[in-house]
Amino acid sequence: MVSDSRTPVVLCWHMHQPVYQDQSSGEFLFPWVYLHCIKDYVDMAAHLEAHPDARAVVNFAPVLLEQIEEYLVQIERWRHDGSPMGDPLLAALVSDCLPEPGSPGFLELMEKCLRANANRIIKRFSPYKRLSELAGFYRTRPDIQRYISWQFLADLLVWYHLGWMGETVRRNHPVIQSLQEKSHQFSMEDRRALLDVIAELMASLGPRYRHLAQSGQVELAMSPWAHPIVPLLLDLESASEAIPDIKMPEHTDYAGGTERAVWHLKQGRQVFHRFFGEEPAGCWASEGALSQQTLSLLHQQGFRWSASGDSVAHNSIRLAQEQFGLKKSPDIHQPFVFADEPLTVFFRDDGLSDLIGFTYADWHAEDAVGDLVHHIENIASENRDGDMPVISVILDGENAWEYYPENGYYFLDELYRVLENHSSLRLTTYKELLQKPVCSAAQLPHLVAGSWIYGTFSTWIGDPDKNRAWDLLCEAKQHYDRAMDSGALSAEQKEQASRQLGICEGSDWFWWFGDYNPAAVVRDFEHLYRRHLTSLYEIIGNPAPASLFQPLSQGGGEPARGGAMRPGHDAGATE
Template identity: 55%
Template sequence: MNSGTRIPVVFLWHMHQPDYRDCVTGEYYFPWTYLHALKDYVDMAAHLEAHPGCKAVFNFVPILIEQLADYASQLKHYLERGDAIKDPLLALLTSAERPAPGSERFADLLAKCTRANRERIIERFCPYRQLVNMLDTWQQDDALPCYFNQQYLTDMAVWYHLGWLGETVRRSDKRVTKLQEQGTGFTPEHCTQLLEIIHELMADLLPRYRRLAESGQAEIITSPYAHPILPLLQDFASTREAMPDALLPAASHYPGGQGRAIWHLEKGLAVFKDHFGFRPKGCWASEGSLSDSTLALLSEVGFKWSATGDSVMYNSLKLPANEQAAQRIEQQPDKRHSVFSVADKATGVFFRDDGLSDKIGFEYANWHADDAVGDFLHHLENIAKSASNPEDCVISIIMDGENAWEYYPENAYYFLDALYARLEDHPRLYTTTYSEWLETTPKSVALNSLCAGSWVYGTFSTWIADSEKNKAWDILCQAKLDYDSAVEAGLAGDSRRLADLQLALCEGSDWFWWFGDYNPSDSVRDFDYLFRQHVTNLYNIIGKKPPEKLATPISKGSGSPANGGVMRQGHL
């Protein structure tokens, strides 16, 4: 590599939570959206702000954007006029009426206040650890009487939210320090103060990222509205491009899937522009799921670039149509760190360095931060040294921007700070965004076709080709046919609008992600329930009786995957 040439590195942090709301009542089933906002989205913005010489790309899924705005609005209206908050856990910090001590609902709320990383969050804070240990002791001995009262629930709720606060907030907000020093015996005034802190963070979250984008330090992009796997909506058979023997659902295809794919893209763009004020140039197709037909659709909509895992690249290079590109990359392996063009598609494709991205997601959490960053930079430097045409080289680090950090000490505070700090002044590397780098008009590597797949293993096996996943697809296909018949019969107005949104939630990728025995039973139970509830709601909205099978769980789960199954590595 020329000594004067610096090689660009792009970090694409993917921010995503499915819609946990009941589409009709607005009630939240689970709290993960606002908890990850407080802990991860806040910290990720703060780390970049602390290093103005660095840049990054952030992907916000539209249904996540809507939920973040909804939480900010609910908190504002509670603090200003006492309106009810429609999230049971967050409502524990308000004056809302609670279930009676000893009741099943009371016990359920206590249990939910322990759903945090035991080592990194609960064990870190002595009062929180003691509160949880008391609950553990009672749960392990049925003969013990239960003396837990409302004060105990209040203390648990306060510590649960303190534990989920971002590390940058914990280190800078004196109000948080005082609450932690209080320990136990929290009063309504303490709860209100904590709610005020949460409201400040939530209300400024999207504007904060918008400011980063306006300053040029961040590129903000989007995904299809409810995070569906677009290639599967368009064609189940695309699964077999990477998995020739894959077992597919009984339904031959998803009814009207092409139209639904277009709907998700157009709706997603509308939501994004409404909140950020501009049209994004890039699209992270849900789970990096791409195919020739999906890439054509992204091009038609006007996206300049997209991205996926490098397993998709390797699978594509095996295709006879891509023999020339395969030979080129065999001769110059560094060319895999480039932008790729696919046939006549206007949307360029970047392929994630799966190995390096997964080191951050699955390996470095147990390293000393300085050692982890040093090892990571060493790998980046080796790639940079091998660049035969530095002006066409870009190293892509793409990963979940939230779930990994709870496995790091102090929410990866030291790792992220050291990573940005060392890249900020690195003599051979610099951070940029994809759209900014594309302005340098680099030469692309030409492919004639793309082998359909995702950033997980380069296949769609996480969402289809399993008996339980396929069963869910068949349920959804029938629901879509019933929705279509309701539309043909005259469903219109608010009912049609609500049905469209509810159908979109049913089409999201997350439910299919969690079906399967290899996932943990607690998570499978939650997402299985939510999928069936969303489909049930759809039937209720269109005025049809929900099928009886929706009352029966689809999957139970019994596995113990890495990081609880919330993330998966790029390669098997």
């Protein structure tokens, strides 16, 4: 059989949402899990299904998978016996009794139904745009809010969900098309039909991605269970490897962090296997956050590959040159191994990945794909002394598309169309590359700890607000350790406490703290973080400290793309 001489290209899409559910009440405080399911996760599967010769790696955070399961259970219970659904928006969609017009509950639901991209979602649909304008008028006229019709809120709830619907669904599902054509005066029958579509789409995700994996079209990978920054759990001081003068929290050690990291990996594997019925070969360590210790841990837990951003590679190469006498700088477009760890590490090309995340949304799809593929072709054609490059494009698989027309429909369709039959490039997966290596791995003596954001951990530690959050977590961990050793907790309580601590260890809370983030989102996430910590204290039977009831961060910035994504390179830094 003739070998394929085309340059391998890996597209790796990372799917992740933190735990939005209050574990004590069962309530989902924010709807982003099910909304991204019906918008992004179904679209990403559908594009691959439409291009059977394309290949991709799709990485899932296990807590996202668990929350999808929980939504499906709650919907089924509601159908069976009317049990309340834990998500206020989803419950309101099919509620027989909406809040009284003008009441705080009514206005709160109205505001929630406007949390969508104004240009790409709300203004795209004339009925949704009119409802939004009417909401703006009512917002400024409290004296007439009592005269709003409940039908206004019912229609707004329907259009909110229609706006968030995946483009591949919008173009093919008869119920969605019928509702859009009706446009207003939606009945309870309409609203229940919409809920049925939402449940149908969410239930389809597991089987669809399993089938894509079984056909060899997709490699499924996982992150640690609740998406923690593993190097910081192992050693908070690892943050100083890339930033020697970084300001650390008062607590400089997260006691028992290694055991916690192992717990996240083992728990994540269990969830992954239950959902997909297979074992992952690769682990996208949350936020591409790696350290030498992390590589060792991932290998010990049976993973064969991981990945990060190219700034981590550049920092590690620089260290090898300055301290170990490395003469020739290896190219980032190849596999790497570090020290004696056999785990293979791939590095994304941050420039290529950030073009998709931050540049192409306003381009014509053919121009954007043409530009991206041109850059990839140039990388592939560079002379590497006979070695074939491995070109990695890794990015968020959900948040970018709301900034594209039609949820990125034309861009993704064109991207797969061009690359699935390219004459000199071939889409592949990391698992396949490990089975059929195209080049030897570059070897470096040490991986400098960092993430795919700037090659540092500054997004999660070092800022005063982030450091306060770490101090609260470290303090809670000390109380947790004492409670676990006291003999006062039952086995069930210990398991519950361990899961709750795992939720608190997630990366997202620290991501959002800081003045550069939007105030409304910071408020949401810092409230949820403190609520999760409070629940942990309740489980272990300890009173929460007074400091836990003081807001951590206020925000007030206006970062690109709302702050949900960040470019790989710091604009103020130089390579």
